[in-house]
Every structure is written in structure tokens, then in C-alpha cells.
Amino acid sequence: MSVAVSISRVEKCFGALRALAGVSLQVAEGEFFGLLGPNGAGKTTLISCLAGLTRPDSGTLSVMGHDVRSDYRSARRQLGVVPQELVFDPFFSVRETLRIQSGYFGIRNNDDWIDEILANLDLTAKADVNMRRLSGGMKRRVLVAQALVHKPPVLVLDEPTAGVDVELRQGLWQFVRRLNQDGHTVILTTHYLEEAEALCGRIAMLKQGQVVALDTTRNLLARYSGQTLNLRLAGGAASLPDALRARATESDGTCAFHLAGLDELEPLLSALREGHCVIDDLRLTQADLEDVFLGVMQNSGSAHEAAR
Amino acid sequence: MTSGFVTLLYKEVLRFWKVSFQTVGAPVLTALLYLMIFSHVLESHVQVNGVPYGAFLIPGLVIMSALQNAFANSSSSLIQSKVTGSVVFVLLPPISYVEFFLAYVVAAMLRGVMVGVGVLAVTIWFAPLTFVAPHWILLFIALGGAIMGTLGMIAGIWADKFDQLAGFQNFLIMPLTMLSGVFYSIHSLPEFWQVVSRFNPVFYMIDGFRFGFFGASDVAPEFSLAVVTASFVLASAATLALLRSGYKLRS
Ligand SMILES: Nc1ncnc2c1ncn2[C@@H]1O[C@H](COP(=O)(O)OP(=O)(O)OP(=O)(O)O)[C@@H](O)[C@H]1O
Numbered sequence: 001m002s003v004a005v006s007i008s009r010v011e012k013c014f015g016a017l018r019a020l021a022g023v024s025l026q027v028a029e030g031e032f033f034g035l036l037g038p039n040g041a042g043k044t045t046l047i048s049c050l051a052g053l054t055r056p057d058s059g060t061l062s063v064m065g066h067d068v069r070s071d072y073r074s075a076r077r078q079l080g081v082v083p084q085e086l087v088f089d090p091f092f093s094v095r096e097t098l099r100i101q102s103g104y105f106g107i108r109n110n111d112d113w114i115d116e117i118l119a120n121l122d123l124t125a126k127a128d129v130n131m132r133r134l135s136g137g138m139k140r141r142v143l144v145a146q147a148l149v150h151k152p153p154v155l156v157l158d159e160p161t162a163g164v165d166v167e168l169r170q171g172l173w174q175f176v177r178r179l180n181q182d183g184h185t186v187i188l189t190t191h192y193l194e195e196a197e198a199l200c201g202r203i204a205m206l207k208q209g210q211v212v213a214l215d216t217t218r219n220l221l222a223r224y225s226g227q228t229l230n231l232r233l234a235g236g237a238a239s240l241p242d243a244l245r246a247r248a249t250e251s252d253g254t255c256a257f258h259l260a261g262l263d264e265l266e267p268l269l270s271a272l273r274e275g276h277c278v279i280d281d282l283r284l285t286q287a288d289l290e291d292v293f294l295g296v297m298q299n300s301g302s303a304h305e306a307a308r
Numbered sequence: 309m310t311s312g313f314v315t316l317l318y319k320e321v322l323r324f325w326k327v328s329f330q331t332v333g334a335p336v337l338t339a340l341l342y343l344m345i346f347s348h349v350l351e352s353h354v355q356v357n358g359v360p361y362g363a364f365l366i367p368g369l370v371i372m373s374a375l376q377n378a379f380a381n382s383s384s385s386l387i388q389s390k391v392t393g394s395v396v397f398v399l400l401p402p403i404s405y406v407e408f409f410l411a412y413v414v415a416a417m418l419r420g421v422m423v424g425v426g427v428l429a430v431t432i433w434f435a436p437l438t439f440v441a442p443h444w445i446l447l448f449i450a451l452g453g454a455i456m457g458t459l460g461m462i463a464g465i466w467a468d469k470f471d472q473l474a475g476f477q478n479f480l481i482m483p484l485t486m487l488s489g490v491f492y493s494i495h496s497l498p499e500f501w502q503v504v505s506r507f508n509p510v511f512y513m514i515d516g517f518r519f520g521f522f523g524a525s526d527v528a529p530e531f532s533l534a535v536v537t538a539s540f541v542l543a544s545a546a547t548l549a550l551l552r553s554g555y556k557l558r559s
């Protein structure tokens with residue numbers, strides 16, 4: 001399988017801030033690849049470097065074998081990017097926008113494909129409406145359409161489902177899945193981890209500009225397989241014995257403990273008893289990508305397991 | 309030239325044409341008001357190079373309006389797309405920085421020429437006008453528009469906010485165009501201001517442009533052409549260097 005996107009030792013600083021601190025990863029042709037990470041991790045910056053919107057301080061990037069700097073024309077022809085920000089040109093209608101975008105890529109008479117995209121994104125009825133008159137979710141769909149006008153083999157979606165209603169989200173994923181089945185490589189960033197879990201074959205997790213996990217979704221889930229014990233304590237997290245508090249992940253007054261297997265449950269409960277903790281509520285859940293994500297983010301303080 | 313350039317040019321022209329009431333109509337009206345006020349006040353008192361004041365004023369107003377609108381076109385288009393973020397749509401496609409430059413400059417030039425033609429069409433009825441050497445007329449309005457379109461690009465790329473652009477416009481472009489002999493011949497100025505005027509490239513655009521109408525000017529049109537061409541080369545080189553470096557566009 002050949003390489004669709006290759007990113008090698010990319011660094012980018014904004015002033016004193018290291019937005020990308022040496023990122024290397026490869027995405028194979030036909031993959032559905034997830035790029036995850038908390039706010040400010042550097043996902044958008046990495047995508048911008050790939051798209052030529054930002055110039056890295058060092059490192060190289062290529063799309064379908066074309067260097068994004070020295071061979072930018074070919075690289076950009078192979079790449080479609082849905083930007084994270086909801087941007088639009090208020091002077092034009094949806095169809096005008098898409099025709100103009102086609103023209104930028106040197107494509108004339110693109111109406112058949114434009115109609116197909118519009119139909120798939122449920123925008124046909126809005127084709128001749130000015131961009132200004134669209135709702136936020138519709139503008140987002142037009143951004144997806146704009147990224148597709150030149151049928152790019154590599155499609156990058158930077159949080160495409162933010163602000164999009166449930167029905168369309170399903171429709172969008174169906175469409176993107178089909179594009180992926182047709183051979184398009186898809187790179188996706190999202191904060192909806194269940195989406196990533198369902199769609200992505202492989203995932204990279206970014207933290208403070210570094211890759212802290214890079215593996216197939218299945219391996220990541222297996223690595224963190226097991227259960228999570230969610231506890232609400234009468235005395236709050238503060239009532240935990242020190243040894244237990246270090247193991248717990250706290251959110252909204254709930255303490256979560258990761259368990260590699262059920263055999264870890266009994267020792268944990270007895271430790272709680274010894275610490276005189278009073279349990280208000282208890283839930284045991286199967287680990288999902290969210291647990292993996294939280295686990296990776298917590299355990300990657302300084303060790304960068306996948307960073308090469 | 310790839311069709312990326314053609315489309316970008318088309319888009320830039322469409323952008324101002326869709327609101328031509330403001331982008332072409334308004335400056336034409338403004339120029340008409342200038343003409344009515346100034347020529348009414350001064351007509352009986354002033355002749356310049358043997359030409360009645362009204363007739364002298366019209367070419368000045370034509371090219372001044374053209375220059376200001378050429379500047380306004382590229383600068384406002386760029387800052388608008390930067391502020392709204394829609395500039396990514398032209399940064400993502402395979403468009404080279406030279407094509408980018410040409411598209412914006414040619415669109416600015418076209419808007420300038422359109423405004424100039426509009427101003428001429430409404431003012432020509434107010435004074436007897438001659439067209440002694442039309443090629444100078446075309447040459448100077450085209451080159452002048454291109455220079456201003458280029459400066460507009462620099463301003464639009466540099467400015468982060470609309471008020472910075474307004475500052476550029478009010479403190480540089482307006483004085484340069486107003487103090488360039490639109491309303492007077494520089495020979496009527498005190499010695500010191502004559503010297504200052506000769507450092508203003510806009511003066512040469514207007515003087516050469518006016519020569520095309522009357523066959524008379526403050527300096528020889530060939531000399532003006534040399535100055536204007538040199539200014540264009542300089543401004544273009546600066547803009548191309550900015551675009552090449554990605555300054556403020558590709559951070
Ligand atoms: N143009 C810029 N100038 C200065 N700092 C920037 C710029 N762009 C990004 N940054 C900084 O770089 C870091 C990474 O930002 P980036 O947008 O890549 O994060 P992200 O992973 O996409 O986050 P989010 O999930 O919120 O979209 C942030 O700290 C951000 O403030």
C-alpha cells in the first residue's frame with residue numbers, strides 16, 4: 001500500500017510557543033485516519049502545514065508523494081481541506097462558490113459533480129441561495145463541498161461535525177465513508193471520540209505538539225481494554241486515601257479508576273473500605289476511546305511513546 | 309497561465325461588479341460634485357496652460373477617482389477575506405503567487421478604468437474637452453491603476469484590521485492623490501511645494517494623463533512615463549517579495 005500523506009519531523013513555533021514539536025507520521029492510501037488531541041494540541045497547525053497555509057520551521061510534508069513546498073501545485077491538487085473555522089465568501093451563492101472553487105483548480109464545466117456533491121450534502125435546495133442566508137450547519141456543509149470540487153484523493157476534515165445536526169452528521173459520515181470506500185484517503189479531527197472510534201482505522205493522538213499515541217483503533221482499545229469504575233463518594237475525591245487519589249481521574253465530582261481486569265476490583269474496593277470512604281454511587285463501564293484518550297493524555301507527561 | 313488565474317480574476321471582478329452601485333456609482337457621483345463645486349467657484353478666474361479651469365479639472369478628477377478606486381479594490385478585497393477567513397479559499401488551490409498578484413492587480417486596474425470612464429461620461433458635458441493623444445491617456449490610467457492596485461495589495465496584506473487600512477488610505481493615498489495637481493498646475497505653487505510635488509509619483513500619472521487630452525503638461529510625458537514605470541516596477545517587486553515570503557498570508 002502506498003503512502004498518501006507523509007509528515008516528517010515537522011516543527012512549528014509561534015513566538016515562544018511550540019505548536020508542533022517534531023511530528024512524524026504516515027497515512028497510507030485508502031486509510032480512514034483520526035487525528036485527536038485536546039484544544040491547542042496542534043491538530044489544525046499540522047493540517048495547515050500540510051495544506052501550505054502555514055510554513056513549518058523545519059521538517060517535510062508530502063501529499064501523494066508531492067512535497068507541499070517544492071511541488072505545491074501537484075500536492076494541492078491531491079488535497080481537499082475542510083477548515084475548522086466557519087468561513088464563507090458573502091458575495092456569492094452556493095453554486096457560484098463551488099464553480100469558482102472548481103475554477104481555482106483549473107476545472108471548468110464541473111456542474112455534474114457539483115450537483116452530485118450538493119445532493120449528497122442535502123444542499124440542492126440551497127444551490128442558488130447566497131452564502132449569507134445559510135444557517136451555520138449549512139455553511140459547514142458548503143465547506144465540505146468546496147473541499148471536494150476537485151475530487152481530491154486525500155480529504156482532510158478539521159472538526160467537520162461541530163455545529164452540525166444529528167441527521168446531517170449521519171448523512172455526512174455516510175458520504176465520507178463512501179468516499180473512503182471509493183479509495184479516498186480521509187484524515188479526520190474531531191472531539192467526538194465515539195465518531196472517531198466508529199470511523200477511523202488508525203489514530204494519532206497529539207499533545208502539546210507531539211504524537212503521544214499512534215496505532216490502530218483496535219490496538220489502542222485493546223491496550224486500554226478493561227473496565228472503568230466510576231465512583232461518587234460522600235466525602236468527594238478529597239476523602240480518598242493518597243495512594244488511591246493518585247490513580248483516580250476526576251471529573252464532575254466523579255472519580256474514575258481504570259481496571260485492567262475485574263480481578264483488580266476487589267483490592268480496590270477493600271482499599272476504599274480501609275480508607276473509610278463512603279460510596280454514594282458506583283458504575284462499572286467498558287473502556288472506550290474516551291478512556292484511552294484520557295489515559296494517554298494523563299500518562300504522557302514527558303514520555304512520548306510514539307514520537308520518533 | 310492556468311485557469312486558476314482566470315478564475316481568480318473573474319471572481320475579483322465579479323466581487324466589485326455585484327455591488328457596482330457603491331464601487332463604481334458612488335465615486336462617479338463624488339467626482340461630479342467636485343467638478344460642480346470647484347469649477348463653479350473658479351471657472352471665471354483661472355486658466356491653466358491656456359485651458360479653461362473646468363476642462364483642466366476633468367482629466368484630473370477622472371484619473372484621481374480611478375487611482376483611489378484601484379487602491380480600494382485590492383486592499384478592501386484582501387482585508388475582507390483576511391478578516392472573514394475566506395482567504396483560505398484562494399490559498400488552498402494550486403495558484404502561484406505571481407498569478408495571485410496579477411489577478412488582484414488586473415482587477416483593481418479594471419475597476420479603476422471603469423470608474424474613470426464613468427467619471428468622464430458624466431463630466432464631459434460640463435467643459436470643452438479635447439483628446440489630443442489618446443494613447444497617453446490609456447497608458448497612464450492603466451499604469452496608474454496598476455500601481456495603485458499593487459499598493460492596495462501591500463496595504464491589504466499588511467493591515468490586520470479595517471482601521472489600519474483606513475489609516476493607510478487617509479494618511480498616504482489621499483494626500484498623494486490630492487496633492488498631485490488634480491486641482492491645479494504645480495507651476496502655480498510656491499517653489500518649495502513644487503519640489504515636494506516632484507517627489508510624488510502620482511503627480512506624474514496625472515500630468516502624463518492630462519497631456520493626452522491637451523497636448524500640454526508640466527513635464528514631458530516621456531519623463532512621466534519613465535517615473536511611473538519605475539514606480540510600478542518597484543511596487544510590484546515589493547509586493548511579489550511579500551507574497552513570495554508568505555507574509556501574513558501563510559504564517
Ligand atoms: N497563527 C497563530 N499564531 C499564534 N499562535 C497560534 C497560531 N495558530 C495556532 N497557534 C497556537 O498553536 C497551538 C496549537 O493550535 P491549533 O489550532 O493547532 O490547535 P488544535 O489542536 O487545532 O486545537 P482545537 O482542538 O482547539 O482546534 C495553540 O496553542 C494556539 O494558540
Ligand SMILES: [Mg+2]
Nearest residue numbers: 043044045084
Ligand atoms: Mg483545531
